[in-house]
Amino acid sequence: xxxxxxxxxxxxxxxxxxxxxxxxxxxxxxxxxxxxxxxxxxxxxxxxxxxxxxxxxxxxxxxxxxxxxxxxxxxxxxxxxxxxxxxxxxxxxxxxxxxxxxxxxxxxxxxxxxxxxxxxxxxxxxxxxxxxxxxxxxxxxxxxxxxxxxxxxxxxxxxxxxxxxxxxxxxxxxxxxxxxxxxxxxxxxxxxxxxxxxxxxxxxxxxxxxxxxxxxxxxxxxxxxxxxxxxxxxxxxxxxxxxxxxxxxxxxxxxxxxxxxxxxxxxxxxxxxxxxxxxxxxxxxxxxxxxxxxxxxxxxxxxxxxxxxxxxxxxxxxxxxxxxxxxxxxxxxxxxxxxxxxxxxxxxxxxxxxxxxxxxxxxxxx
Amino acid sequence: xxxxxxxxxxxxxxxxxxxxxxxxxxxxxxxxxxxxxxxxxxxxxxxxxxxxxxxxxxxxxxxxxxxxxxxxxxxxxxxxxxxxxxxxxxxxxxxxxxxxxxxxxxxxxxxxxxxxxxxxxxxxxxxxxxxxxxxxxxxxxxxxxxxxxxxxxxxxxxxxxxxxxxxxxxxxxxxxxxxxxxxxxxxxxxxxxxxxxxxxxxxxxxxxxxxxxxxxxxxxxxxxxxxxxxx
Ligand SMILES: Nc1ncnc2c1ncn2[C@@H]1O[C@H](COP(=O)(O)OP(=O)(O)OP(=O)(O)O)[C@@H](O)[C@H]1O
Ligand SMILES: [Mg+2]
Numbered sequence: 258x259x260x261x262x263x264x265x266x267x268x269x270x271x272x273x274x275x276x277x278x279x280x281x282x283x284x285x286x287x288x289x290x291x292x293x294x295x296x297x298x299x300x301x302x303x304x305x306x307x308x309x310x311x312x313x314x315x316x317x318x319x320x321x322x323x324x325x326x327x328x329x330x331x332x333x334x335x336x337x338x339x340x341x342x343x344x345x346x347x348x349x350x351x352x353x354x355x356x357x358x359x360x361x362x363x364x365x366x367x368x369x370x371x372x373x374x375x376x377x378x379x380x381x382x383x384x385x386x387x388x389x390x391x392x393x394x395x396x397x398x399x400x401x402x403x404x405x406x407x408x409x410x411x412x413x414x415x416x417x418x419x420x421x422x423x424x425x426x427x428x429x430x431x432x433x434x435x436x437x438x439x440x441x442x443x444x445x446x447x448x449x450x451x452x453x454x455x456x457x458x459x460x461x462x463x464x465x466x467x468x469x470x471x472x473x474x475x476x477x478x479x480x481x482x483x484x485x486x487x488x489x490x491x492x493x494x495x496x497x498x499x500x501x502x503x504x505x506x507x508x509x510x511x512x513x514x515x516x517x518x519x520x521x522x523x524x525x526x527x528x529x530x531x532x533x534x535x536x537x538x539x540x541x542x543x544x545x546x547x548x549x550x551x552x553x554x555x556x557x558x559x560x561x562x563x564x565x566x567x568x569x570x571x572x573x574x575x576x577x578x579x580x581x582x583x584x585x586x587x588x589x590x591x592x593x594x595x596x597x598x599x600x601x602x603x604x605x606x607x608x609x610x611x612x613x614x615x616x617x618x619x620x621x622x623x
Numbered sequence: 624x625x626x627x628x629x630x631x632x633x634x635x636x637x638x639x640x641x642x643x644x645x646x647x648x649x650x651x652x653x654x655x656x657x658x659x660x661x662x663x664x665x666x667x668x669x670x671x672x673x674x675x676x677x678x679x680x681x682x683x684x685x686x687x688x689x690x691x692x693x694x695x696x697x698x699x700x701x702x703x704x705x706x707x708x709x710x711x712x713x714x715x716x717x718x719x720x721x722x723x724x725x726x727x728x729x730x731x732x733x734x735x736x737x738x739x740x741x742x743x744x745x746x747x748x749x750x751x752x753x754x755x756x757x758x759x760x761x762x763x764x765x766x767x768x769x770x771x772x773x774x775x776x777x778x779x780x781x782x783x784x785x786x787x788x789x790x791x792x793x794x795x796x797x798x799x800x801x802x803x804x805x806x807x808x809x810x811x812x813x814x815x816x817x818x819x820x821x822x823x824x825x826x827x828x829x830x831x832x833x834x835x836x837x838x839x840x841x842x843x844x845x846x847x848x849x850x851x852x853x854x
């Protein structure tokens with residue numbers, strides 16, 4: 258009887274293939290989207306781990322999400338922060354986020370005062386020197402490697418502005434491309450401004466206490482811990498979690514519908530065979546089982562194909578657009594459950610219908 | 624002798640819209656173990672209806688059917704299916720076989736439905752195949768077999784699970800004379816070698832003549848037994 262299932266699948270190779278692809282698309286979609294969300298989030302988080310400062314000082318409303326930012330904080334706060342008891346260093350950062358050069362995703366550009374920034378975060382130049390002129394940038398070693406760039410190369414930022422790479426730094430920290438803060442201020446026509454100020458506490462000073470002190474001495478601003486800002490990027494992108502869940506739900510519905518349609522046409526086509534099964538004494542459970550097994554086998558094939566497509570697709574997209582995919586076992590398990598359950602549930606209606614067919618009229622069906 | 628099939632006063636009324644179509648009007652029939660019974664009669668007289676009732680594919684409007692000691696009419700739908708699985712082998716006029724399976728696959732499917740524990744009986748399979756001279760056709764799919772061969776495979780599939788009774792509805796109705804004769808011979812062989820009980824509907828008097836008993840029907844009734852030919 259396993260024979261019957263496999264021979265049925267082989268009997269209509271195109272239909273089987275289409276159903277397999279339908280399930281595979283649902284699974285691949287789930288894997289790619291969740292993989293992308295995780296990959297990008299983890300990537301930002303990894304980079305932020307090399308930010309040594311404990312506290313981030315901003316204007317209220319700034320940095321609520323990472324896709325928008327402006328230079329709206331006066332750099333005069335740097336001195337005032339340095340005057341707060343327990344502050345070792347305060348470093349202003351300009352952050353500009355723009356549409357990625359490859360067309361989707363977003364890219365970050367930071368304007369920093371290189372000597373203080375690199376000292377605070379312990380960042381080294383592997384090659385070249387620090388940016389000085391307004392058209393000079395440094396990039397991190399990962400970007401240099403991924404995009405095959407080296408010191409002296411031209412680079413286009415913000416769509417069409419030409420820059421020149423003068424240094425390569427490591428480890429990765431914040432944005433992968435950095436210019437001088439004054440260059441960014443000129444670029445954005447915001448002299449004397451930055452986006453946020455990184456504050457590093459002195460050895461032995463509690464960050465909690467320091468944050469409270471800063472809040473008291475410089476009221477009306479936002480004092481956040483760096484770890485809070487960067488830990489849950491996913492939760493900072495509005496509705497990302499909801500979006501992913503909706504996506505997964507839709508994928509499940511698509512899988513179920515594809516399998517349902519395939520099995521529905523199958524039982525219509527095999528009405529007479531179902532009549533014969535009944536004449537041979539096959540129970541309702543047996544008939545439901547035959548159809549469900551076929552659907553689950555199709556779904557399992559779709560699952561394997563879907564995983565393969567997700568892996569390959571992720572790799573190709575990574576190569577082409579430099580987006581990062583990280584697949585998690587929990588989402589893979591969810592995708593597997595969706596593929597299999599979707600198939601099984603989709604096949605249920607056709608299966609029950611087949612089991613309920615009247616034997617005599619099924620036998621006279623041609 | 625053991626009574627394999629006992630039908631008492633069967634009535635069957637089909638309902639078509641608001642009209643009642645009486646197909647059987649009180650049919651009683653007994654079949655003993657090892658009998659080979661032909662049912663004859665004009666088209667529409669209720670032969671197929673009777674066969675479907677005896678196999679539990681339909682329920683009678685009234686009356687009783689006992690198969691090998693088990694009451695079909697008192698049974699639930701699931702129970703009737705189970706009796707069919709254990710006791711009955713059907714052969715229809717055509718399209719009996721699963722087209723995607725080979726002849727052997729068809730037989731194995733029957734065995735897997737019959738023996739829920741997954742046990743099969745290769746000895747029995749070989750014996751049946753030898754008797755029906757199908758040994759070299761086992762790996763053919765139905766479309767690669769002639770009409771006569773297909774009916775032989777259908778017969779082999781029906782008999783391989785050792786049913787108490789074989790119910791055949793015009794098994795040679797679609798075959799030419801030559802193939803009809805071959806298939807009928809096989810029915811006779813099975814009846815003779817295995818003492819297989821068979822009830823067969825046929826329009827062909829020559830086919831009926833090979834049977835041990837002929838039951839004539841007309842208008843939903845069995846014509847007086849006195850008119851039946853006994854051999
Ligand atoms: N499902 C049904 N619904 C309504 N009437 C039916 C149904 N099946 C059979 N009948 C009617 O019941 C009567 C007996 O039909 P049945 O099929 O038993 O005849 P038959 O003797 O097998 O005929 P044939 O030799 O043509 O196969 C016929 O009048 C037929 O029209
Ligand atoms: Mg008939």
